[in-house]
Amino acid sequence: MNPTRRAILQSVVTLPLLGSFSHRVSAELALGSATLETVSDGNLQLPGSFIFGPMPPDELAPILAEYGISKERITPECNLALYRDETNTVLFDVGSGPDFVPSAGRIVGSLDTLGLAPEDVTQVVFTHAHPDHIWGLLDEFDEPLFYNATYMMGRAEWDYWWDPETVNTIGDARVAFAVGAKRRMVAIEGSVEFFDDGDEVLPGIAAISTPGHTPGHMAFEVRQGSQAALIVGDAIGNHHVAFHEPSWESGSDQDAQTAVATRKMLLDRLSSENMTVIGFHLPNGGIGRAEKVDDGYRFVGR
Structure with a gap:
């Protein structure tokens, strides 16, 4: 069952602030003459049911215990990928700003630690x-x-949130998501560039359609010669159940069945190619690898 918006907001208000994620920068990953790293926007504070609601509780419990995760609340990191080459300084996503949860919205301070404004x-x-x-x-x-x-945004993602019917069909718990997205998209309507699956967004950066979490979710392969990394956004949303049981549906995904297929595809590719993964909500800066184990996978951080 998806939590109500009231439950989410009440959880945000009552949980203590966690400052340990603020303004942290992960280890830098070299890709030829370019660099790829993450900058912290802080962390979220959400009820555990936001992810765990559809999952079998008896099978879920030992997994959460193994990873030290509470079923009552989750506090995932928010790690924005930052790519820099001789020409471009590219930020993947922009974080929460001041209006979502009080423990996030730290991107400006994190950039400042790198000498960036x-x-x-x-x-x-x-x-x-x-x-x-x-x-x-x-x-x-x-x-x-x-x-x-x-x-720059994927065309399918833009079209979904721009559609005036989205606010009526997204469900009560996510109405604020639709309103907030549209408000911000209006501000860049005249200057946004669109791309589609397989397009080279910038030199060495290719878009990969990864729907399910949202209808037009995109991941990005960043490649310089033989070196590559995959920025997966929320297509792999955590380091515990998403890796351990990728076939389980997550309450955080808007189309859970499609998200399962996407997640399994990404994990198979990441593990078989031994490719670096950068995940928005993965721990310790969000950079690591996916290792195949038994019937699932394990996140191995840097």
Whole structure:
């Protein structure tokens, strides 16, 4: 069962703030002459049912115990990928901003630790338009925060959130998601560039359709020569049940069955190619690898 919006908001208010994720930057990953790393936007605080609701409780319990995860609340990290080469400074997603949860919205401070300001970002590429990925788009004057950047989004994702019927069909728990996404998309309507599955978004960065979490969710293969990494956004949403039991449906996915197929495809590719994965909600900065074990997988961090 999906939690109500009231339950989500009450959880946000009552849980203590966790400051340990603020302004943390992960280890840098070299890709030829380019670099790929993550910058922290803080962490979310959500009821466990947001993910675990559809899962079999008896089988879920030992997995959560193994990973030290509470079934009552989850506090996943929010790790934005940052790609820099000789020309571009590319930020994947923009974080939550100040209006989603009080423990997130830390991206400006995290960039500052790297000596970067919002105006230094040349492109913003969106995986999808959920609040923790797009609500950080606007500053306190409702103007685009990354004002020098070109904004880029998958065409299918844009069309879904732009559709006036989405707010009526998304379900009560996610109405605020639809309203918030549309408000921010209006601000960049005249300057956004669209791409489709398989397109080279920028040199060395290719879009991969990964629907399910949202209808138009995109992942990105970043490749320089023989070196490559896969930015998966929320298509692999955590390091515990998503890896251990990728066939289980998650309450966080808008189309759970499609998300299962996407997740299994990504994990198979990541493990078989031994490719680096960068996940928005994966732990310790979100960079690691997927290792095949028994009937599932294990996240191995850097």
